[in-house]
Amino acid sequence: MTISKDLIRGHTDTIILNILNQGDSYGYQVSKSIRILSQQQYELNEATLYTAFRRLEKSGDVVSYWGDETQGARRKYYKITATGQQNLAVALQDWEFAKDIINRLITDTIAKGDVS
Numbered sequence: 001m002t003i004s005k006d007l008i009r010g011h012t013d014t015i016i017l018n019i020l021n022q023g024d025s026y027g028y029q030v031s032k033s034i035r036i037l038s039q040q041q042y043e044l045n046e047a048t049l050y051t052a053f054r055r056l057e058k059s060g061d062v063v064s065y066w067g068d069e070t071q072g073a074r075r076k077y078y079k080i081t082a083t084g085q086q087n088l089a090v091a092l093q094d095w096e097f098a099k100d101i102i103n104r105l106i107t108d109t110i111a112k113g114d115v116s
Contacts (some may be wrong), residue, residue, distance in 0.1 A: 016049075053078055065079070
């Protein structure tokens with residue numbers, strides 16, 4: 001079973017910021033971290049990932065820099081900024097609030113006398 005991409009779409013930036021909050025990383029490693037954290041049930045496609053990186057850079061949530069690899073191709077690394085950390089904290093609060101409401105909306109029932 002895999003999760004619907006539509007369910008995650010609005011949370012892509014938060015997912016990436018959470019991963020970068022754990023340390024600087026490059027595209028492939030972020031993608032791999034997403035697969036690991038989702039226990040192989042979600043994979044972010046490359047186009048979506050790099051579009052999100054550009055959006056996060058433009059908003060000031062992340063900065064990028066080129067790594068100093070001595071072997072293999074150079075990698076572009078991404079680092080969360082102080083602004084990104086603040087926005088991540090807000091997004092996590094928003095998520096907790098929304099998660100509780102959505103859970104009630106799709107699992108709770110209304111007593112017959114509560115609806116008027």
